[in-house]
Amino acid sequence: MKLSVITVTWNAEKTVERTLKSVQEQTYSHMEHLIVDGASVDGTLKIIQEYSEGDLNIQKEGSILNRITVQKRLKWVSEPDQGLYDAMNKAIGMASGDYLCFLNAGDTFYAPDTVERMMQSFDRNKLPDILYGETAIVDDKGSFLHMRRLKAPGRLTWKSFKQGMLVCHQAFIVKRELTEPYDLSYRFSSDFDWCIRMMKKATSIHNTRLTLVNYLNEGMTTANHKASLKERYRIMAKYYGHISTFFHHIWFVIRAVLK
Numbered sequence: 001m002k003l004s005v006i007t008v009t010w011n012a013e014k015t016v017e018r019t020l021k022s023v024q025e026q027t028y029s030h031m032e033h034l035i036v037d038g039a040s041v042d043g044t045l046k047i048i049q050e051y052s053e054g055d056l057n058i059q060k061e062g063s064i065l066n067r068i069t070v071q072k073r074l075k076w077v078s079e080p081d082q083g084l085y086d087a088m089n090k091a092i093g094m095a096s097g098d099y100l101c102f103l104n105a106g107d108t109f110y111a112p113d114t115v116e117r118m119m120q121s122f123d124r125n126k127l128p129d130i131l132y133g134e135t136a137i138v139d140d141k142g143s144f145l146h147m148r149r150l151k152a153p154g155r156l157t158w159k160s161f162k163q164g165m166l167v168c169h170q171a172f173i174v175k176r177e178l179t180e181p182y183d184l185s186y187r188f189s190s191d192f193d194w195c196i197r198m199m200k201k202a203t204s205i206h207n208t209r210l211t212l213v214n215y216l217n218e219g220m221t222t223a224n225h226k227a228s229l230k231e232r233y234r235i236m237a238k239y240y241g242h243i244s245t246f247f248h249h250i251w252f253v254i255r256a257v258l259k
Helices: 014-026 044-052 069-074 084-092 114-119 158-165 190-201 222-242 242-258
Strands: 002-011 031-037 059-060 063-065 075-078 099-102 130-138 146-147 172-174 206-217
Touching: 002 014, 014 031, 014 044, 014 063, 014 084, 031 044, 031 084, 044 075, 044 114, 063 172, 075 084, 114 206, 158 190, 158 222, 158 242, 172 190, 190 222
Parallel strands: 002 031, 002 099, 031 075, 130 206
Antiparallel strands: 059 063, 099 172, 130 146, 130 172
16 A cells, blocks of 8 residues: 655755655655745755655664655655645645655655554555544654643544544645545645545545654644634534534533633
8 A cells, every 4th residue: 555645845955755754764664755835935845856866865664765765755846826725736646656645845754664554554355535634743853742632532434523523624634536636726725625525525534543743733723713713614514514513512611711
């Protein structure tokens, strides 16, 4: 089984190397790393080029990961796009893996053997449509802060997201043949809509019972945060109905107060 790891970047010179290195250090060999860059003007492309040319000696389990492996794993493109989700749609079209995983610049796999353990967590004769797991939150130095506040449920269905986005997008791995494009009418929460659509299509969703990713704790501007919440409300109302969504949001407020 091949995994396509997708990273969308724009002026990410401070964070992208951590993600590049994490993917290259994975002990699982059947992987590709696709970088879709939105025409960065900082040092992002220089860092990506260094990795794609195999000029770096990357330590893996006490040995040197050779240049050929680095070159085979990493493919990238840099050009203007219409934003994050447009770039993700481009990456889906580029992918050749059996499964897709989205890691933002600054995000990493939890450990060097994470992908290997994830791929060993299910029966190869019964391939799940979706894999999922837990998420750790880290600071800008990659140091652990805490586990994600919303814990992944033992059994995940498309109705689970009535309670909010219980599984982080980065820890939500989808079979490529199941995927559809992200809806570009959502600027901030299309991943929320996409995950629900994928779960509605899926016939099997597998809990790996692993912590899969380290998610970079980034501050979102107040304006974007409010816009994102409004979009999520619209998405929830579309799938779960207005009445259900309204009462769930009352519970969200209570939950936040009691936290």
